[in-house]
Amino acid sequence: xxxxxxxxxxxxxxxxxxxxxxxxxxxxxxxxxxxxxxxxxxxxxxxxxxxxxxxxxxxxxxxxxxxxxxxxxxxxxxxxxxxxxxxxxxxxxxxxxxxxxxxxxxxxxxxxxxxxxxxxxxxxxxxxxxxxxxxxxxxxxxxxxxxxxxxxxxxxxxxxxxxxxxxxxxxxxxxxxxxxxxxxxxxxxxxxxxxxxxxxxxxxxxxxxxxxxxxxxxxxxxxxxxxxxxxxxxxxxxxxxxxxxxxxxxxxxxxxxxxxxxxxxxxxxxxxxxxxxxxxxxxxxxxxxxxxxxxxxxxxxxxxxxxxxxxxxxxxxxxxxxxxxxxxxxxxxxxxxxxxxxxxxxxxxxxxxxxxxxxxxxxxxxxxxxxxxxxxxxxxxxxxxxxxxxxxxxxxxxxxxxxxxxxxxxxxxxxxxxxxxxxxxxxxxxx
Amino acid sequence: xxxxxxxxxxxxxxxxxxxxxxxxxxxxxxxxxxxxxxxxxxxxxxxxxxxxxxxxxxxxxxxxxxxxxxxxxxxxxxxxxxxxxxxxxxxxxxxxxxxxxxxxxxxxxxxxxxxxxxxxxxxxxxxxxxxxxxxxxxxxxxxxxxxxxxxxxxxxxxxxxxxxxxxxxxxxxxxxxxxxxxxxxxxxxxxxxxxxxxxxxxxxxxxxxxxxxxxxxxxxxxxxxxxxxxxxxxxxxxxxxxxxxxxxxxxxxxxxxxxxxxxxxxxxxxxxxxxxxxxxxxxxxxxxxxxxxxxxxxxxxxxxxxxxxxxxxxxxxxxxxxxxxxxxxxxxxxxxxxxxxxxxxxxxxxxxxxxxxxxxxxxxxxxxxxxxxxxxxxxxxxxxxxxxxxxxxxxxxxxxxxxxxxxxxxxxxxxxxxxxxxxxxxxxxxx
Numbered sequence: 108x109x110x111x112x113x114x115x116x117x118x119x120x121x122x123x124x125x126x127x128x129x130x131x132x133x134x135x136x137x138x139x140x141x142x143x144x145x146x147x148x149x150x151x152x153x154x155x156x157x158x159x160x161x162x163x164x165x166x167x168x169x170x171x172x173x174x175x176x177x178x179x180x181x182x183x184x185x186x187x188x189x190x191x192x193x194x195x196x197x198x199x200x201x202x203x204x205x206x207x208x209x210x211x212x213x214x215x216x217x218x219x220x221x222x223x224x225x226x227x228x229x230x231x232x233x234x235x236x237x238x239x240x241x242x243x244x245x246x247x248x249x250x251x252x253x254x255x256x257x258x259x260x261x262x263x264x265x266x267x268x269x270x271x272x273x274x275x276x277x278x279x280x281x282x283x284x285x286x287x288x289x290x291x292x293x294x295x296x297x298x299x300x301x302x303x304x305x306x307x308x309x310x311x312x313x314x315x316x317x318x319x320x321x322x323x324x325x326x327x328x329x330x331x332x333x334x335x336x337x338x339x340x341x342x343x344x345x346x347x348x349x350x351x352x353x354x355x356x357x358x359x360x361x362x363x364x365x366x367x368x369x370x371x372x373x374x375x376x377x378x379x380x381x382x383x384x385x386x387x388x389x390x391x392x393x394x395x396x397x398x399x400x401x402x403x404x405x406x407x408x409x410x411x412x413x414x415x416x417x418x419x420x421x422x423x424x425x426x427x428x429x430x431x432x433x434x435x436x437x438x439x440x441x442x443x444x445x446x447x448x449x450x451x452x453x454x455x456x457x458x459x460x461x462x463x464x465x466x467x468x469x470x471x472x473x474x475x476x477x478x479x480x481x482x483x484x485x486x487x488x489x490x491x492x493x494x495x496x497x498x499x500x501x502x503x504x505x506x507x508x509x510x511x512x513x514x515x516x517x518x519x520x521x522x523x524x525x526x527x528x529x530x531x532x533x534x535x536x537x538x
Numbered sequence: 539x540x541x542x543x544x545x546x547x548x549x550x551x552x553x554x555x556x557x558x559x560x561x562x563x564x565x566x567x568x569x570x571x572x573x574x575x576x577x578x579x580x581x582x583x584x585x586x587x588x589x590x591x592x593x594x595x596x597x598x599x600x601x602x603x604x605x606x607x608x609x610x611x612x613x614x615x616x617x618x619x620x621x622x623x624x625x626x627x628x629x630x631x632x633x634x635x636x637x638x639x640x641x642x643x644x645x646x647x648x649x650x651x652x653x654x655x656x657x658x659x660x661x662x663x664x665x666x667x668x669x670x671x672x673x674x675x676x677x678x679x680x681x682x683x684x685x686x687x688x689x690x691x692x693x694x695x696x697x698x699x700x701x702x703x704x705x706x707x708x709x710x711x712x713x714x715x716x717x718x719x720x721x722x723x724x725x726x727x728x729x730x731x732x733x734x735x736x737x738x739x740x741x742x743x744x745x746x747x748x749x750x751x752x753x754x755x756x757x758x759x760x761x762x763x764x765x766x767x768x769x770x771x772x773x774x775x776x777x778x779x780x781x782x783x784x785x786x787x788x789x790x791x792x793x794x795x796x797x798x799x800x801x802x803x804x805x806x807x808x809x810x811x812x813x814x815x816x817x818x819x820x821x822x823x824x825x826x827x828x829x830x831x832x833x834x835x836x837x838x839x840x841x842x843x844x845x846x847x848x849x850x851x852x853x854x855x856x857x858x859x860x861x862x863x864x865x866x867x868x869x870x871x872x873x874x875x876x877x878x879x880x881x882x883x884x885x886x887x888x889x890x891x892x893x894x895x896x897x898x899x900x901x902x903x904x905x906x907x908x909x910x911x912x913x914x915x916x917x918x919x920x921x922x923x924x925x926x927x928x929x930x931x932x933x934x935x936x937x938x939x940x941x942x943x944x945x946x947x948x949x950x951x952x953x954x955x956x957x958x959x960x961x962x963x964x965x966x967x968x969x
Contacts, residue, residue, distance in 0.1 A: 147611070155600075155609040162834065163594025169586075178586040178802040180578070208639055209832050216827035220651075251826075258826045367829070371609040374834040395682075395689045396647035398798070401640050401832065403593065403805040 112447040112526060114533045122534050129527040133480070136520060141481030143517040148299070148459035149508040150372055150425075151432075157424050158370040161407045169403060177402035183394055184386075185378070189405040193378035195415055196333050197362045198346035205386055205393075207377035208400045211365040214379045215327060216255050217396075218361055218389065222289070222325060223259055227388040228358070232323040234289050242327075243281060243291040245273035247462055247490030247501045249299040252292040252329065256492070263492035264288070268298070272305035275312045286321040296344040297332035300462040300490050300503035302455020307345040314350030317359025325385075328362040332458040334422050335368055337430045341456030348380060357382035366408060368459065369421065376400070376408050426457075432506040432514055436461050439518035449529040459507050462490070467498040469528045474502065476524035482517045543878040543957060545964045553965050560958040564911070567951060572912030574948040579730070579890035580939040581803055581856075582863075588855050589801040592838045600834060608833035614825055615817070616809070620836040624809035626846055627764050628793045629777035636817055636824075638808035639831045642796040645810045646758060647686050648824065649792055653720070653756060654690055658819040659789070663754040665720050673758075674712060674722040676704035678893055678921030678932045680730040683723040683760065687923070694923035695719070699729070703736035706743045717752040727775040728763035731893040731921050731934035733886020738776040745781030748790025756816075759793040763889040765853050766799055768861045772887030779811060788813035797839060799890065800852065807831070807839050857888075863937040863945055867892050870949035880960040890938050893921070898929040900959045905933065907955035913948045 109117055109125060117125070169177045171186050184190075185206025194201040207214040218227075223240065226232030234240045242256050246265045256263050264281065266273050272295070282288055293313065295305040305313075313326055328347050351360045358381075366375035377400075381389070412418045437454060440463070444450040452463040465473055471487035478484070485503040488494040504521070506514050540548060540556060548556070600608045602617050615621075616637025625632040638645040649658075654671065657663030665671045673687050677696040687694050695712065697704050703726070713719055724744065726736040736744075744757055759778050782791045789812075797806035808831075812820070843849045868885060871894070875881040883894040896904055902918035909915070916934040919925040935952070937945050 149611050152607060152610075155607065158609075159598060159600070162596045162598075162600075162838075165593045167590060167593075169590070169593075176583060176586065178589075178804065179583075180580050180798075180803040182804070210827075210829045212829060213827050254826050258823065367611075371834060372611040373609065373613070373830060374832045392689065395685050396641075396644050398641045398643060399804060401805045401835075403802060404832075407593075 112444055112449050114529050115448050117533070119534075119537050122530055122537070126527070126530045126534060129523060129530060132523055133476070133527055136480050136523065139481070141516065141520065143481060143509060143513050143520070144483040145504050145506060145509065145514070145517050145521075146483050146485045147508060148368075148505045150368055151428060151508050153428050154425055154507070155371060157421065158411065161370060161411050164407050164410050165403070169406065171402070171406060175402070177406050180398055182402055183390055183397065183399045185400060186402065186405050186409075188409050189376065192409060192412065193364065193376070194380065197330055197348070197364055197378065197380050199348035199362060199380045202383070203348060203380040203386070205379050205389065206400050206405060207379065209374055209377065210367065211329065211331065211363045211377040211379070212251055214377050215252070215329065215363055217393065218327070218379065219255055219259055219261070219290070221389060221392045222323070223261070225388070225392055226323065227325075227385045228323060234323060237287060239287045241285065241288045243273070243278060243288060244492050245291070245293065246492070247300055247503070248292060249294060249329070250489045252327070253492045261289075265492055268301060268303065270303050272298075272303065272309035275309055279312065279316070282316050282320045282324065289321060289323060290325050290327050291316070292327050292329065294329050294331055295347070296330060297335060297455055297458025299331065299458065300460035301453045302458045302460060302462065303453060304342045304344050304456075310345040310347055311350045314347055314356055314360065315354050317351070317356030318354055320359065324359055326360045328360060330362060330364045332368070333364055334418065335425065335459070336422065336457035337426050337433055338456040339423070339426070358384055361385065369418070369425075370408060370411065374404065376405060429507055431511055432509075433461065435511050435514040436504055436506045436518055439515070439522055443522045444525070450525055459505055461504045461506065463502050463504060464500045465502065465525055466529055466532060467500045469532060470496060470499045470502050472528045473524045476528060477520055480520045480524070482520040484521070543875055543880050545960050546879045548964070550965070550968050553961055553968070557958070557961045557965060560954060560961060563954055564907070564958055567911050567954065570912070572947065572951065574912060574940060574944050574951070575914040576935050576937060576940065576945070576948050576952075577914050577916045578939060579799075579936045581799055582859060582939050584859050585856055585938070586802060588852060589842065592801060592842050595838050595841050596834070600837065602833070602837060606833070608837050611829055613833055614821055614828065614830045616831060617833065617836050617840075619840050620807065623840060623843065624795065624807070625811070628761055628779070628795055628809065628811050630779035630793060630811045633814070634779060634811040634817070636810050636820065637831050637836060638810065640805055640808065641798065642760065642762065642794045642808040642810070643682055645808050646683070646760065646794055649758070649810065649820065650686055650690055650692070650721070652820060652823045653754070654692070656819070656823055657754065658756075658816045659754060665754060668718060670718045672716065672719045674704070674709060674719060675923050676722070676724065677923070678731050678934070679723060680725060680760070681920045683758070684923045696923055699732060699734065701734050703729075703734065703740035706740055710743065710747070713747050713751045713755065720752060720754060721756050721758050722747070723758050723760065725760050725762055726778070727761060728766060728886055728889025730762065730889065731891035732884045733889045733891060733893065734884065735773045735775050735887075741776040741778055742781050745778055745787055745791065746785050748782070748787030749785055751790065755790055757791045759791060761793060761795045763799070764795055765849065766856065766890070767853065767888035768857050768864055769887040770854070770857070789815055792816065800849070800856075801839060801842065805835065807836060860938060862942055863940075864892065866942050866945040867935055867937045867949055870946070870953055874953045875956070881956055890936060892935045892937065894933050894935060895931045896933065896956055897960055897963060898931045900963060901927060901930045901933050903959045904955045907959060908951055911951045911955070913951045915952070
């Protein structure tokens with residue numbers, strides 16, 4: 108076996124022998140009839156159990172601190188106390204916040220829908236009054252953002268990312284040149300899937316976009332992993348809203364988040380933040396379809412955390428469960444591909460994903476090979492608009508849900524599949 | 539005082555004296571500086587307390603009978619057990635059901651949105667491919683249905699109702715004559731606001747509409763008060779879905795309901811039912827904006843009710859709280875307006891509302907008079923499309939939320955305002 112895995116420097120004979128060895132390991136692993144899954148950014152059962160005390164936590168007191176009966180109708184945008192909780196996470200002010208139901212995805216969809224159909228300023232600000240609507244999509248990114256655009260007929264323009272976030276020279280040039288660009292999707296901390304956190308300079312430049320963009324342009328700032336660190340001293344992200352207030356671009360930003368990966372994935376709270384003008388327009392349209400979010404669940408969350416220190420202690424428990432899982436992935440990659448051209452990867456300090464780049468043209472092949480051994484990986488291309496990774500090289504690994512043993516086994520398979528695919532590609536280049 | 543209140547038969551002198559007496563009572567009541575509210579169909583705190591045991595009811599067991607972890611992601615359309623629960627209420631089969639979040643209004647909005655933008659059959663079935671979309675709106679009806687139409691640019695065509703439901707001769711003629719009619723709003727049991735329940739003949743004829751309507755026509759069957767009786771032997775409504783299956787029109791019906799007025803108004807379960815084809819299309823689009831409904835809350839509801847008998851016992855407790863409130867309204871009306879032309883009203887056996895018709899031209903006036911005495915009534919016109927009651931005579935009374943004492947006082951004011959407005963109208967006619 109080549110160690111380090113320098114296939115690009117190996118001669119033909121070495122490669123051929125390697126291919127035979129790897130294929131034999133592959134055939135052997137096939138006997139194991141594995142059924143493992145590294146696809147979904149789902150919390151593990153242990154993580155979910157951290158919040159088990161939430162059901163029943165109210166002990167019969169269904170009234171908010173401000174005296175509202177949480178059981179009845181009313182309250183389209185959430186309790187003041189919940190707004191304060193969310194504002195702290197999104198780094199903005201409580202009056203900028205609207206509380207949603209169990210999914211920030213729903214808030215994002217409705218924000219795009221309303222901006223498109225009705226406009227968030229006045230009716231002439233509706234995007235669909237104009238010819239063609241485009242969104243900038245930093246890649247690799249989150250497939251559900253891309254699905255919203257596709258569903259609502261919005262053209263997606265990919266923009267590359269580096270370790271500081273989207274390449275801002277490109278973003279700025281595109282926004283300046285094309286007023287049909289109405290939005291940009293951002294996951295600013297522990298980005299899905301690369302795990303990188305936007306630099307302060309990037310955040311400031313993103314807040315500044317509204318000073319020269321189309322007036323109805325909006326940054327969709329999905330701060331899904333705002334407090335989801337694995338390393339205690341993980342890099343934090345600066346406040347977009349603070350910069351927006353400095354540049355007078357509050358109307359051009361919408362921030363989102365949820366407790367789906369803090370408490371219960373399917374039964375958390377979602378929240379968004381924007382300017383008072385945008386929130387007023389959003390609420391006007393939201394009121395046509397909603398009687399307001401579940402207020403009892405808001406009270407449960409408030410009582411469960413108590414204060415920010417309570418949230419931080421809770422997130423440390425998540426980190427304790429997540430870190431060994433990330434380490435299981437990273438150590439397998441380190442052991443096998445350090446200084447190899449076959450694979451590069453990110454080393455996130457938090458979030459839910461590790462992003463790997465194989466040699467161009469191999470992502471789909473690797474994912475197929477792993478599937479044939481019973482290891483499900485996120486479909487090739489999923490991290491790109493329209494499901495099309497132009498270089499066919501990016502793969503998203505999601506280690507939160509399986510056990511350490513399952514991750515270790517799945518990574519054994521993954522490593523083998525990367526090696527086999529890379530060697531075969533190398534051989535076919537040589538022939 | 540005239541008793542019975544036969545103002546139409548009174549002479550000028552009697553009317554003048556009456557006007558003076560009523561105005562004096564009015565001025566006296568003004569001193570009381572009342573603050574009462576008969577506007578909203580909200581459960582009272584006592585009703586909400588019937589479900590107080592729900593928080594904590596799971597006792598740490600977050601797994602469904604079928605073994606699913608309710609805390610995690612997944613399950614776009616609800617647990618099989620929840621579907622069975624909802625199917626029983628909507629009188630259809632579990633496989634016809636989709637479980638939503640805390641509001642059936644949201645399901646209805648999305649159903650109209652998806653049918654309009656994308657089509658529920660294939661893309662050519664989208665309503666907005668055609669020139670103009672219309673909905674039939676039986677009147678008086680529910681303002682939030684009308685708001686959805688207005689928001690999404692759908693023209694509303696009012697259709698009168700009688701004690702059996704919408705006047706079906708008119709409905710059928712309109713649907714036959716105009717293929718741009720794509721929907722009809724129905725509240726089939728204890729209709730909002732009249733409280734009437736559709737006859738079996740009406741239900742059958744509504745199910746049959748799909749045999750000659752536009753193929754993408756859909757009945758929006760909001761069975762909001764399906765089990766919400768006040769009288770134990772209240773008239774029930776027949777199964778729309780049974781008739782639809784008989785006529786092969788399952789694609790032309792969508793049924794809705796929720797537990798908002800069964801458990802917690804803001805934290806219940808919503809559900810809908812339709813054909814497998816419609817549900818598949820609905821789910822495809824729903825999946826773009828939802829991670830699925832709150833599954834923990836489903837488990838709470840299932841455990842709380844146990845079975846249909848549990849639900850029935852629970853609804854009897856609601857009835858025990860609601861009936862005296864309805865009686866307080868009805869006895870005030872009986873006492874003052876029996877056999878009077880000044881006011882006619884419905885005597886619902888369930889639901890949340892009593893609908894009254896004053897003399898044409900007086901609804902707005904009466905509501906204004908009551909407001910000036912501190913009694914809030916539903917705004918005039920709210921029960922009609924575009925907020926326009928063509929005869930300005932309908933007023934919706936909602937007695938569920940206030941105490942009996944408050945209702946009694948509010949009705950004293952209401953009765954006085956009806957009398958004063960009627961006498962003044964009569965006098966101005968005579969002059």
